Amino acid sequence: MTFPFKIPQLGEGLVGARVVTLWKRTGEFVERDEPLLEIETDKAIMSLESPVAGEIEEWLVQVEDDAEIGAVVCRIRTEHAQKTAAHSPEAPEAAPEQETQPQAVAALPTHAIRNGMVSPRGRSLARDEGVSAEELELLSRENGRVALDDFQAHLRKNTEQVAPGEPFTERSLSPRQARLATHLERAWREVVPAILEIEVSWDGIEQEVKSRRAAHSTDEKPLKVTPLHVVAWAVSNSMREHPRFCSTWKSGGILREWRHVNIGFAVALEADELGVAVVSRTETLNFEQFSQATRREVASIRAGEKSHGEAQFLISDLSKAGIISAVPLVVPPATAILFIGTPYDAPVRTADDGLRWEKRARMVLTCDHRLVNGAGAASFLRTFQRLLPTISAE
Template identity: 20%
Template sequence: MSTEVVMPQMGESIAEGTITRWLKKVGERVERDEPLFEISTDKVDAEIPSPAAGTLTEIKFKEGDTVEVNVVVAVVGDGAEGAAPASPSAEASAPTPAPPAPSGAAPVTAATAPAGTSPASQSAVSAPPPPSPPSTAPANAPSPQGAVDTAPIKAAVSEVAGRSYDDQRPGAKEEAQATPAPTTGIASGATDGAASGGNGGAQTAEDLRRARSSPLVRNIAKEHGVDITQLEGTGMSGRVTKNDILSFIESGATPTGATPTVAAAATPAPQIQPPPPTVAPAATTAPSAKAPSKSPVPATPPGAGDRVETMSVMRRKIAEHMIVSQRTSAHVLTVYEIDMTRIARLREQHKAAFQQNTGTKLTYMPFIFQAVTAAIRKFPIFNSQVSGDQITYKRDINLGLAVALDGGLIVPVIKRADDLSIAGLARAANDLADRARAKQLKPDEVGGGTFTVTNPGVFGGLFGTPIINQPQVAILGVGAIEKRPKVIANEEGDEYIAVRTMAYFALSFDHRIIDGADAERFLGYTKQLLEAGQFSV
């Protein structure tokens, strides 16, 4: 008996995956739960295990193909069957068409797109979906007044019982009486696969475009006032991709089938071609200030000895996410130099016993994580998200940890980090980093982050200008922790030069909702907690 292997759905908003590598060949034996192939989605790279033991008899898609979820990609026969006679040529030949998708579109081979082009068939890539904000979300967050409170630093760091942060969040009492939004929230106005359109029957093409577009695409469309149902998508089954929505916004065109509401009849404006940025559209829903074109300066053609490589799936997604973040958030940077001497002494004092008791190394990062979560509880605007003119204050503090990989990076998430001790944070961070490098992360371990910490200092960098991980509103970069000569003062006020363990902390924040004063208070409070060094190991 044969077992069909399908492209798994690696998350609620994931509609497709790209096969990056086959780990078995046709005719080879495979055991149940043994890794069969590797895939890349817009959330995670993962090894997919075989659902049954037997012989791999057929491979329907080759490496680089992008396949919709639940489409059969391979067949595993039981041991008695052996490989089908035609199977050995399956890998070399073109992929066998899978069961037709709703629109009859064939799978897309993204890896064959020429460098420097924007292939219409490229799959949509979505950042972690922005949740639907509750109706009780305040329009603005109260800013703490006066100087940063330096009082009970130890209590502020170690306090987790009762989750006192819940009471500090604006709108907490109102939220307790309201029905909570889903954890994986979808942008308001979005339609799911089981959308209620009043028909109760087959969905229209417009419904399908809306339902099959990613939450990120729907959010971009909402922020720019674009009706996504009027766009012709180039993705699978007519799906509107991120490239589609960004290209439309840049061109200032009118959606297909949409009727201009103002001044369209007054002036029969000519068809606007995408290249000329100086032509103003007659009446559109796009913003007045257009973004620059995707390739303002065309790349020079490759010369003799040049090497041309097609971007990997991960690199392409990183590139798209970075561009979207720069267009979405008003990035501002502030940098503090923090004295980590007391943390260094505390770590040196406990690291041997810590590793013996927990089985994991004690680094500087758990102390930084705990200080950051304490600062977030004090300044909850840093644990929020923006949707249109609404701000959603997230209850849980889910810390993203940027992990460098060969040819890219990924950001696994420590869920409810403010509930964890130093040991718990160390175990969680090391486990996620190890499994990220081994491509063993689960989709829910790379989604739902509310604040990100990146550590370029591990490579020796003093500080950088990190880009915010959408839909978050801030990211903290930790520079190299090293000894430097500093002027310090004793209790009597006498100043002298001493060797101290120092590091630069760079905070990028979204100036749309976070003022500079609040950013200074947030990072200043983090500095005070770390320099006090009152942590329980």
């Protein structure tokens, strides 16, 4: 059976929303209560969860599309769809759109509003930024359907010029950076951080990289392994031994424990922007598959694609940036984030009480203290260190 997933009623007066992220691809499996997509309304950015478990049969929207309340955005193939649909209340009909229009766009021609020429987010932005009806009408004539990017380009055009007598310019953030800023503000307000730091053998990690390359490469198909893959693989296996790190916080003090391990990688983009590449269900992969999946997902984010999936654990790799130590910020819904610092030479005591030089690196773990206490975080790091390769004392 197929379950039609609809945009639910999200609040009084809301008639639609913009699709920000699709967490699942067509053909992927979604668990019941697992985040399915992220949307943006005039009031907030929020994740919508699937009420059923099943396979994504078809997406009827794409990222940046506008969807009306009650519209079907995807179909989920599940044997229980008919039963679930019978008990799921239908989304109420949207209120007539003209009743919810901001005053700034009230004078727009009927076709520009009723034919969807102005998105819900666009109407809100027009109201907040004081964009006149005449300006919106001009944008509609120039671009057809007026999307959020059109508004932002219009605002940048009007604000990037230096005001007479003022030593500054103003411009809007890009949509990606604006979404990140929203999530960071939420993290700062909600998360209570617990921070622990350890030092590991970077020589041991590099030795493992060489060993993995030799074991999994062929002349025709060399395996491209990096220290990040080795560290992330140890994180994945540690999470399996510490299920609290596979959990996420829900409002009302609810702990949601996931059956799968999803790891997100912070990806630096042009113009100092940041993306997150998510490798899902890592517990089902071997090291070679995990390494390939990580490279593939990172490349897709750098190519401008949207992230698919939601990570419980994030990794920020600055091992090549010259930064030895830093405190990373946990961004919900993730429960923890690991910072990988730049390696440095340090003296290490040998078995005969002598000293030798070894490359070491600091790794800093920040956890959401609402879910993970100090003892639990320390236990996770002990497991992580045990699974990381080391150089034996000589």
